[in-house]
Amino acid sequence: METLIVHPKDENQLAAIKAFMQALNIDFENQANTITDNLKRSIDKGINEADNGETISFEAFKLKHFKAG
Template identity: 40%
Template sequence: MEAIAIHPENPEQLKTIKAVLKALKVPFESQNLTLPPHVLKGIEKGIEQYEKGETITLNKFKEKHFSKK
């Protein structure tokens, strides 16, 4: 049988989806998806840099990280 992954955008959608699945007697498993701490720190750092205006263009990023040396 095929399985699907559902990505609700808010708690209300999640509650509704669970209610529908229960009403249809469709078995499901809940999984809490959390990112590793080092990934969360990287995201925080990126947001802080953006808010400070510390950004570069995509082309400059490519030059910095993908240029042949």
């Protein structure tokens, strides 16, 4: 059997989907879609850097962060 992942756009859609699934006795589980504030800040920082052209090539990244063995 397949597993479906649903992405409701708002609370109304979420409530309707839950009611529909309960009415049909379809098992489902809630899974919070949360990330930490620190991770959010890191993601936002990376997006801003990319938007501002503050990027480097993968080769430059490797040279900067990995030591040759």
